[in-house]
Amino acid sequence: MGIIERIKEIEFEMARTQKNKATEYHLGQLKARIAKLRTQLLEPPKGAAGGGDGFEVTKFGHGRVALIGFPSVGKSTLLTMLTGTQSEAAAYEFTTLTCIPGIIHYNDAKIQLLDLPGIIEGASEGKGRGRQVIAVAKSSDLVLMVLDASKSEGHRNILTKELEAVGLRLNKRPPQIYFKRKKTGGISFNSTLQLTHVDEKLCYQILHEYKIHNAEVLFREDATVDDLIDVIEGNRKYIKCVYVYNKIDVVGIDDVDHLARQPHSIGISCNLQLNLDRLLAKMWDEMGLVRVYTKPQGQQPDFSEPVVLSSDRGGCTVEDFCNHLHRSLLKDIKYVLVWGASSKHYPQRCGTQHLLHDEDVVQIVKKKEKEEDGGRGRFKSHTTGPARIADREKKAPLKT
Numbered sequence: 337m338g339i340i341e342r343i344k345e346i347e348f349e350m351a352r353t354q355k356n357k358a359t360e361y362h363l364g365q366l367k368a369r370i371a372k373l374r375t376q377l378l379e380p381p382k383g384a385a386g387g388g389d390g391f392e393v394t395k396f397g398h399g400r401v402a403l404i405g406f407p408s409v410g411k412s413t414l415l416t417m418l419t420g421t422q423s424e425a426a427a428y429e430f431t432t433l434t435c436i437p438g439i440i441h442y443n444d445a446k447i448q449l450l451d452l453p454g455i456i457e458g459a460s461e462g463k464g465r466g467r468q469v470i471a472v473a474k475s476s477d478l479v480l481m482v483l484d485a486s487k488s489e490g491h492r493n494i495l496t497k498e499l500e501a502v503g504l505r506l507n508k509r510p511p512q513i514y515f516k517r518k519k520t521g522g523i524s525f526n527s528t529l530q531l532t533h534v535d536e537k538l539c540y541q542i543l544h545e546y547k548i549h550n551a552e553v554l555f556r557e558d559a560t561v562d563d564l565i566d567v568i569e570g571n572r573k574y575i576k577c578v579y580v581y582n583k584i585d586v587v588g589i590d591d592v593d594h595l596a597r598q599p600h601s602i603g604i605s606c607n608l609q610l611n612l613d614r615l616l617a618k619m620w621d622e623m624g625l626v627r628v629y630t631k632p633q634g635q636q637p638d639f640s641e642p643v644v645l646s647s648d649r650g651g652c653t654v655e656d657f658c659n660h661l662h663r664s665l666l667k668d669i670k671y672v673l674v675w676g677a678s679s680k681h682y683p684q685r686c687g688t689q690h691l692l693h694d695e696d697v698v699q700i701v702k703k704k705e706k707e708e709d710g711g712r713g714r715f716k717s718h719t720t721g722p723a724r725i726a727d728r729e730k731k732a733p734l735k736t
């Protein structure tokens with residue numbers, strides 16, 4: 337029996353098992369079995385050299401966004417609108433057959449947008465080119481799930497299930513469970529709070545299913561058995577997702593209103609060019625990119641090209657910023673001066689662990705270098721709040 341058939345069989349057994357206290361352990365065990373089989377399914381077949389006909393595209397820019405959706409929802413039309421790169425769009429399904437990259441220029445950053453073939457129910461089991469498409473989604477910083485506003489709302493759930501089946505977790509954070517395999521000592525099970533979904537026995541049973549007999553488990557939140565399995569599997573990918581309802585030009589205003597109120601959702605129309613700027617702003621917010629401008633001592637900040645940092649990729653501390661400029665810089669740094677939303681006063685003297693915010697301005701003060709601004713800063717910009725220093729500076733440069 338193939339892996340997919342075995343998954344189907346267990347799913348069938350779960351469906352006919354009544355959910356109650358008595359069957360809870362058995363159901364937990366079945367969930368673990370499915371998770372193990374799904375992981376097996378993801379492993380490349382033996383003998384296959386590195387996947388081969390995937391959609392590998394070189395990463396480019398400050399972040400990567402993947403367009404995921406059913407056929408003919410308007411993914412290619414959207415790519416062309418946002419990036420100017422032509423991707424063939426047509427009224428028939430599966431127009432796009434491969435991965436087509438484009439670049440969005442936004443807020444002085446470059447964001448790679450990937451158009452992909454449509455996926456359908458069963459994609460996670462290899463229907464169509466679903467597996468390759470989902471692999472690209474996994475490599476992204478943000479997924480735009482493109483949906484047809486005029487079609488069933490169930491599509492969103494079907495796609496979410498397909499992505500979850502291969503270990504993607506959308507708009508979730510990793511469960512707060514500490515888990516460590518050990519060589520000896522048996523299993524130690526602890527929690528910092530009262531648990532309502534999982535008890536010691538269930539946890540043991542799940543670990544047993546994985547043939548783990550020595551481990552430390554500490555629940556720091558009231559997590560579920562699914563969360564526990566995610567932590568044991570350890571291969572889950574937590575990605576942000578924006579649900580993009582396209583074609584709002586063909587539905588009524590009430591429907592648009594309803595869709596727009598769902599969390600992480602936005603209604604757009606490529607045909608009428610409706611809401612595309614708001615979509616870009618939403619993408620920017622979700623990606624958490626942080627632009628930092630450098631200010632050489634005694635000079636104006638350089639607003640032509642920011643250093644773009646990401647909290648997901650690498651981090652946004654002063655240390656990350658310095659490493660970005662030059663790898664050997666950090667050891668020479670005495671402190672930095674920060675102007676902007678992250679600083680309490682203007683400028684603030686900060687250490688390397690200070691967390692930078694979008695549009696901050698940073699001046700580096702090296703060891704044995706005299707600080708010309710006297711720490712008080714002649715570059716003042718706090719009169720109307722720091723958020724748009726860059727914009728104002730471009731219009732009317734301040735004197736230093």
Ligand SMILES: Nc1nc2c(ncn2[C@@H]2O[C@H](COP(=O)(O)OP(=O)(O)OP(=O)(O)O)[C@@H](O)[C@H]2O)c(=O)[nH]1
Nearest residue numbers: 408409410411412413425426430431432454606607
């Ligand atoms: N009414 C309406 N039609 C749209 C809109 N955006 C795209 N379409 C149409 O929807 C059809 C499919 O568009 P595509 O961009 O090819 O969709 P896709 O998701 O890339 O499709 P596949 O590559 O086949 O998966 C085309 O006929 C488009 O003209 C829109 O905002 N409103």
Ligand SMILES: [K+]
Nearest residue numbers: 408426428431
């Ligand atoms: K199409």
Ligand SMILES: [Mg+2]
Nearest residue numbers: 411412431432
């Ligand atoms: Mg397409």
